[in-house]
Each structure stands twice: as structure tokens, then as C-alpha cells.
Amino acid sequence: MRIHVLGAGAWGTAVAIAAARHPARHAVTLFARRDEQVSALRAEGGNSRYLPGVVFPDGLQVSPWRDLAPNEAELTIVATPTSALRGQLGELAQLTHPVAWLCKGFEAESGFMPHEVQQAVAPQLQGGALTGPSFALEVAQGKPAALVAASAHAEVRERLVQAFHGASLRIYGNEDVVGAEVGGAVKNVMAIAAGFSDGLELGMNARAALLTRGLAEMTRLGQALGAHTDTFMGLSGMGDLVLTATGNLSRNRNVGLQLAQGRSLDAILQQLGHVAEGVYSCETVVARARRLGVELPIAEAVWALLSGRLKAADVVGVLMGREPKPEHPTTLP
Numbered sequence: 597m598r599i600h601v602l603g604a605g606a607w608g609t610a611v612a613i614a615a616a617r618h619p620a621r622h623a624v625t626l627f628a629r630r631d632e633q634v635s636a637l638r639a640e641g642g643n644s645r646y647l648p649g650v651v652f653p654d655g656l657q658v659s660p661w662r663d664l665a666p667n668e669a670e671l672t673i674v675a676t677p678t679s680a681l682r683g684q685l686g687e688l689a690q691l692t693h694p695v696a697w698l699c700k701g702f703e704a705e706s707g708f709m710p711h712e713v714q715q716a717v718a719p720q721l722q723g724g725a726l727t728g729p730s731f732a733l734e735v736a737q738g739k740p741a742a743l744v745a746a747s748a749h750a751e752v753r754e755r756l757v758q759a760f761h762g763a764s765l766r767i768y769g770n771e772d773v774v775g776a777e778v779g780g781a782v783k784n785v786m787a788i789a790a791g792f793s794d795g796l797e798l799g800m801n802a803r804a805a806l807l808t809r810g811l812a813e814m815t816r817l818g819q820a821l822g823a824h825t826d827t828f829m830g831l832s833g834m835g836d837l838v839l840t841a842t843g844n845l846s847r848n849r850n851v852g853l854q855l856a857q858g859r860s861l862d863a864i865l866q867q868l869g870h871v872a873e874g875v876y877s878c879e880t881v882v883a884r885a886r887r888l889g890v891e892l893p894i895a896e897a898v899w900a901l902l903s904g905r906l907k908a909a910d911v912v913g914v915l916m917g918r919e920p921k922p923e924h925p926t927t928l929p
């Protein structure tokens with residue numbers, strides 16, 4: 597299969613490596629925006645900035661974005677942050693082969709999920725999300741992982757399985773794009789919360805409580821948006837929440853850890869050198885939930901912390917001081 601990966605950040609590079617290593621010997625091209633980046637990737641035979649120690653497999657091509665001939669692929673993967681998805685999909689709107697995106701977030705201005713962005717700018721595309729628990733470095737190293745190909749189009753799900761399913765990656769199809777994308781966005785917000793809790797050394801009990809109640813928030817929002825509840829018990833829900841909230845490779849978790857040390861958000865983001873999507877999605881996750889009348893107290897607290905309306909010292913008091921509630925309000929009197 598001829599596969600184009602657009603964006604040579606950590607995850608785009610890892611996904612291109614995984615496809616190029618596949619036993620079906622796909623022809624994979626990784627497109628980078630800047631010429632210096634193309635030269636560096638070619639000279640190094642790897643992407644040492646994002647994936648230190650990983651060598652490109654034979655056959656992985658690296659090209660400048662301006663050489664992209666979109667129609668020559670049979671599968672296109674958009675590997676940019678959520679903020680760049682609209683522009684990218686707009687340029688790919690006429691493609692007749694499947695297109696998948698890797699970003700996990702709600703668009704900052706519109707509050708749209710990625711598939712809603714696609715419907716707005718490229719409605720005729722056959723698109724979907726490749727998502728689930730996956731640190732780029734581990735995938736690039738060939739360690740085992742399981743992902744979700746979420747799309748309403750069977751052809752997109754099947755093409756993603758053909759491209760990636762193999763000895764190191766299992767790809768599960770799921771028709772519930774809303775659930776998969778809500779999971780991907782909300783888990784990043786919860787990972788900031790868990791990092792913050794761990795940074796304050798609030799303990800393992802607190803982290804377990806945050807994860808579980810975070811899953812409840814994710815599920816409530818997803819249900820209100822039309823997702824299937826089962827999706828939140830799967831890889832793109834609980835799976836990615838556990839990974840991102842507890843794994844120290846997570847950029848979102850790291851933002852939380854550093855906020856707990858009293859560092860400013862600007863300083864943290866400047867040093868990070870990667871996108872931490874939870875920072876940009878938190879406001880729209882909260883805004884969308886408010887419009888739907890869905891309560892997200894942890895996400896609200898994270899947003900108040902990120903926007904400077906709540907001091908770090910007051911976060912725990914705000915969350916612990918809430919009124920008692922039934923654990924599952926719909927099943928208890």
C-alpha cells in the first residue's frame with residue numbers, strides 16, 4: 597500500500613516507522629514541513645529530536661511537504677496537532693482514498709471534534725481517527741501496542757488495519773468516532789489533573805480517584821454527544837486515560853507535574869517542545885459540556901488552574917469540598 601504521513605513530529609514519525617516495518621512492505625513517505633527538517637531526517641536516518649535512538653527502517657522515504665502529490669497515496673495520515681487539522685483537511689478535500697488523523701483534542705475556536713472539522717471542511721472525504729494508548733517512542737521502538745481505527749466508513753477502518761495490524765500493533769475497528777474522539781480529548785485533560793496530583797504528592801488513592809471520576813466525566817460528556825458507553829471502557833477511553841495519566845512519557849501529565857511545582861504555564865510550554873493537547877482543548881471541552889448541561893468538575897478545575905483563575909493551593913479544596921453525590925446518579929434514588 598502507498599501511504600503518506602503528513603507531519604514529522606513524534607507521532608507522525610512513529611506511525612510512518614510502524615507502517616514501513618510492516619511485513620506487507622508498504623511504500624511509506626513521511627512529509628516534513630521545513631526543508632532543514634527534511635535534510636536532518638535524511639542525514640540522520642532517524643528523528644533524534646523526537647525519537648532518540650530509533651533508526652528508520654529501510655525504504656522509509658522522507659520528503660518536503662511541497663513535493664506532496666496527494667492522489668498518489670492509497671492511505672493518507674494527517675499527523676499534525678488538532679490546531680492544524682482544518683487547514684490540512686481543506687487541502688485534501690478532493691481525495692478519493694481514505695484519510696485518517698492522529699490528533700487528540702477539540703478544536704480551540706469551534707469546539708469541534710476532529711471528525712466535525714472534517715465534516716465542515718471536507719465533507720466528501722472518507723475519514724477517521726487512529727487513536728488509543730500509544731506513546732510514540734514505544735511504538736517507534738517496535739514495542740507492542742493496541743490502537744483503534746474509529747470511522748463510520750468500513751473502508752477507512754479496513755485500510756488502517758491493512759496498513760498497521762501486525763506483530764507489534766493490533767488495530768481494532770470501532771464505528772463510534774464520537775466516543776473515540778471524546779476519549780482522546782478528555783484523557784489529556786485528566787492527565788494534566790493526575791500529573792498535578794502526583795506532583796503535589798497527594799498519593800495513589802487520590803490518583804485512582806481522579807482516574808475513575810475522570811472516566812465518569814469522559815463518559816458523561818460522550819453520552820451527551822451521542823457516543824456509545826462501551827467505547828469508554830475500551831482502548832480509546834479507559835486505555836488511553838490510564839496510559840496518559842500514569843505514564844511519564846506523557847506531555848500532558850508532565851504539564852500537570854510541573855504546574856504542581858509552581859512553574860508558569862508559559863514556561864512549561866516553552867520548554868516542552870511538543871504539543872500538549874489538553875492545554876488547548878480544556879477550555880472547549882468545558883464549554884461544550886456546559887452547553888449540554890453536563891457537569892465536569894475535574895475538567896473545570898483544570899481549566900480554572902490553566903487560565904489562572906484558581907491557585908494551585910486551592911485546587912484540592914475546590915474538588916474535595918463539593919457536595920456528596922451518588923456514584924451513579926441514574927441508578928440510585
Ligand SMILES: NC(=O)c1ccc[n+]([C@@H]2O[C@H](COP(=O)([O-])OP(=O)(O)OC[C@H]3O[C@@H](n4cnc5c(N)ncnc54)[C@H](O)[C@@H]3O)[C@@H](O)[C@H]2O)c1
Nearest residue numbers: 604605606607608676677680698699700730731732870871
Ligand atoms: N506523541 C505521541 O505519543 C502521540 C500519540 C498519539 C497521539 N498523539 C497526537 O498526535 C498529534 C501530534 O502529536 P505529536 O506528538 O506528533 O506532536 P509534536 O509536537 O511532536 O509534533 C507536531 C508536528 O506537527 C507539526 N505542525 C505543527 N503545527 C503545524 C501546522 N500548522 N501545519 C502543519 N504541521 C504542523 C510540527 O511541525 C510537528 O512536526 C497530537 O494531537 C497528539 O495528541 C501523539
Ligand SMILES: O=P(O)(O)OC[C@H](O)CO
Nearest residue numbers: 728729730731846847848
Ligand atoms: O504525550 P501525550 O500526553 O500527548 O500523550 C500521548 C498519547 O496520546 C498517549 O496515547
